[in-house]
Amino acid sequence: MAALARTPEAQLTGGDVPKESRVRNDSLRIRILQRIDLGRLPVFIPGTVQAGYGAGLRCYACGDSITRSQIEYHVNDPSYGPPMNLHFDCYFIWQTECVERLRGTSPAA
């Protein structure tokens, strides 16, 4: 039942972006930062990202499964390893951190 919507780029239609997730973002962020430090998550900005609903696969960032009611981001950049599936939240946190690290760690402005 892997009916992923194959959109060519990150393109979320509909207003289904989770907004209630700010509270758990702190602990989630810590988990993701640890993964980056351990080398389990690469630091890069993917060129191709697809968005769809989860298919029960494990999130590359937090390790939890992405249920079919959750938004899944699918990153596929062969130059950085195997394809990765991430929760919307995890993807956002991961990319925010990547941007900061690639920029030189110091918070902008």
Ligand SMILES: [Zn+2]
């Ligand atoms: Zn996740």
